Amino acid sequence: MKHPGAALEAQLSAMLDGELSAEEAAAVEGHLSSCAQCRGVLAELRGARELLEAMPPVAPPPDLLAAIKRDAATEMARGESVVSVFWLxxxxxxxxxxxxxxxxxxxxxxxxxxxxxxxxxxxxxxxxxxxxxxxxxxxxxxxxxxxxxxxxxxxxxxxxxxxxxxxxxxxxxxxxxxxxxxxxxxxxxxxxxxxxxxxxxxxxxxxxxxxxxxxxxxxxxxxxxxxxxxxxxxxxxxxxxxxxxxxxxxxxxxxxxxxxxxxxxxxxxxxxxxxxxxxxxxxxxxxxxxxxxxxxxxxxxxxxxxxxxxxxxxxxxxxxxxxxxxxx
Amino acid sequence: MSTQAFVDGEGLPVTTGDTDRGAMDRADQALVEAAQAGSPEAFGELARRYHANVHGIVYRMCGADEAPDLTQEIFLRALRALRKFQFHGDASFRTWLYRIAVNACINELRRRKRRSDVEGPSLDEDIVTDDGTVSRSVPDESRSPHVLAERSEIQRAVHAIVATLTPKHRAALTLVDLEQLDYEEAALVLECPLGTLKSRLARARRQFAEKWQLYEEGKLSPESERGPRTVSDEEIGRLR
Incomplete structure (x- = not known):
């Protein structure tokens, strides 16, 4: 297995997300058992992932949805008007x-x-x-x-x-x-x-x-x-x-x-x-x-x-x- | 978990807040078709479902200041392009909308970079480099609700470090780790192969982890209570 490299890094990262096949996961785990450096990289990746996933969702401004709907209504009304003109x-x-x-x-x-x-x-x-x-x-x-x-x-x-x-x-x-x-x-x-x-x-x-x-x-x-x-x-x-x-x-x-x-x-x-x-x-x-x-x-x-x-x-x-x- | 779709008083399909993708997509499809037929209510329901997610993506990628206006613009773009949208294969409205959002964010970041290249950085504008974007100073947004909701130091630091990543790395991190998309959907949004998505995400996580290490060592810290991040030129040099 290539080491250290982008491919392995990607596999370590994907393993955290359960995105590896069973065979791939087994191969990575086999490598980890004998590679302290990759275990360190995996720990880094895991820490980053946990920090990021712990971020609360950003609350949108309370008036944002109303503004979007207002835009849409205006746009669709304008479009309808154009259609009507075309129709006539x-x-x-x-x-x-x-x-x-x-x-x-x-x-x-x-x-x-x-x-x-x-x-x-x-x-x-x-x-x-x-x-x-x-x-x-x-x-x-x-x-x-x-x-x-x-x-x-x-x-x-x-x-x-x-x-x-x-x-x-x-x-x-x-x-x-x-x-x-x-x-x-x-x-x-x-x-x-x-x-x-x-x-x-x-x-x-x-x-x-x-x-x-x-x-x-x-x-x-x-x-x-x-x-x-x-x-x-x-x-x-x-x-x-x-x-x-x-x-x-x-x-x-x-x-x-x-x-x-x-x-x-x-x-x-x-x-x-x-x-x-x-x-x-x-x-x-x-x-x-x-x-x-x-x-x-x-x-x-x-x-x-x-x-x-x-x-x-x-x-x-x-x-x-x-x-x-x-x-x- | 399943979604039970029903029809509200206005004849619009509504879902009951679940996460079943197929049911969501089917309900979205009905709404999209209604919106394509000219129903502002249907488009409003789609906006209700996704405006927070889109705003979150924009917030993470472009910062708090731009998020509301850019989110509005993204929905307007989506509305104008909606007539061309068709459900087929893996395409879902959510994926399609997120793609519009991410592309708009990347374009916005590129626009900032071009402006920065031409005019030089202003004292209160992000520094956009090939390695990412660094906020130089941040306008006062302490009274903004979304800032109040995210004012813990750790959260601000995370947000600030994410903002230093390149747009593509930032997008991968935002979609997978912050918006919780699976790899397949994130790859669809970013229009890249699955392997590329994996590589980008891994690289983004590694970079985030390295910068987080700097933050923990006191070499990188939010200096102001007013904004998510301020980094000195010296720190930028060290980060490179």
């Missing part, structure tokens, strides 16, 4: 994002399939009114901004939506619908029916990830009461298309579009896109649905509050604006 500020935008994303994916996807005449389409009906939207004209060129392409390209990574959106992401004219004049998107399903659909749950991935055939289900989710509460009712419903009817450009309100764009911009800037888009969006939408305020605060506290609303860029705004302009 972003509840509607998140709803807008969900609706805009649902529309964007559901509407653009059939174009890619080249079967838009027979497939059901989806539209947004603000305030329960039928949505009548102007048919997008064929796109003469690429989506202008590189950033725009980036956004769309990244969005297409979302499961199921990828194939449908890839043509748009590349700005491929061949993949886009040709000009067909005007058409009316007439609401077929009653708005009230959509309104009574199942409440939006935390399971929100389909809202952003649905394929064309899932449009109705996603629309029903997007039409849940939470969204109705968040902003004038956003109802997406199954529709048929009348190509002879008059067009009236309708889409998300400018405020909604801008706010939705902002959140998308945020996601892009934060690199929450691609494979993370669906999950990230789910988190955001979970906020809208049923997340308790404290959990919301926890989630949002990970974000830089100060920069949250400052992530708009012209390119990103243009990206969604251009996309919206193509919505029928």
């Amino acid at each position: 500020r972003w509840r509607a935008p998140v709803a807008g994002l969900a609706a805009a994303a649902a529309v964007m994916l559901a509407v653009l996807a059939p174009w890619q399939s080249g079967d838009r005449g027979s497939d059901p389409a989806v539209c947004i009906v603000p305030g329960h009114q039928p949505l009548v939207a102007e048919q997008a004209q064929p796109v003469a060129g690429e989506i202008a901004a590189t950033e725009s392409e980036t956004i769309i390209a990244e969005v297409t990574r979302a499961p199921e939506a990828g194939a449908a959106m890839s043509g748009v992401s590349r700005g491929s004219r061949a993949a886009r619908p040709s000009a067909r004049g005007r058409r009316v998107v007439r609401e077929e399903a009653a708005a009230g029916e959509a309104e009574t659909s199942a409440p939006v749950s935390a399971e929100v991935e389909p809202v952003l990830a649905f394929a064309p055939q899932n449009a109705e289900r996603a629309s029903a989710r997007a039409a849940g009461p939470v969204f109705a509460e968040a902003r004038p009712v956003m109802v997406a419903s199954r529709t048929t298309i009348d190509e002879d009817a008059e067009l009236e450009p309708v889409g998300p309100s400018p405020v909604e579009a801008e706010l939705a764009t902002g959140i998308v911009a945020r996601m892009v800037l934060d690199k929450y896109i691609g494979e993370h888009l669906v999950q990230s969006s789910s988190n955001m939408l979970a906020v809208v649905t049923e997340t308790p305020s404290a959990e919301l605060g926890t989630m949002l506290a990970d974000d830089d509050d100060a920069s949250f609303g400052l992530c708009f860029t012209d390119a990103m705004r243009r990206a969604l604006t251009e996309t919206e302009n193509r919505l029928p």
